[in-house]
Amino acid sequence: MPQRFWLMKSEPETFSIDDLKKRPKKTEPWDGVRNYQARNFMRDQMQVGDGVFFYHSNCEVPGIYGLAEIASTAYPDPTQFDPQHHHYDPGSKPEEPRWLLVDVRYQRHLKRPITLETLRQHEKQLQGLAVIARGNRLSVMPVRPEHWQAILALE
DNA sequence: GCCAACGTTGGC
């Protein structure tokens, strides 16, 4: 199967690309996804080695700040079973987990961020890129190979 | 199955 590409959002105050770089093995379980469409991408399509744009959302300058890769296939997100956890889901049972995650491994920072504003400036070239679509709220979204290349060329 | 109310996301 050919390599796929993804864009994954994180609020940098919660977990930034710098945090990912500091993790043991530079790898982190991407927990807390509680959206079925995003879960299905992880469950059905993500493969080890897929490319990831690490996107900072809900911050001063939203945009892509670094590159990462998918480091595992999907497995159950343990935080869904922890009553103390912010992402606890009382409706999910261990024998039938509702929510999954993948491990994400740091690759590198971009020389400078590719901001949302920059992406929008290239909307012609990036037709269909979900992150610049109006009202889009998905935290995990696919990036077409031609868009991946075009965005990297903006670095 | 409809749809109003509500909660969350996330840019600005």
Add this chain to the structure above:
DNA sequence: GCCAACGTTGGC
């Protein structure tokens, strides 16, 4: 902090 967009919930 505002608020538009949109997903989810729950009454009917």
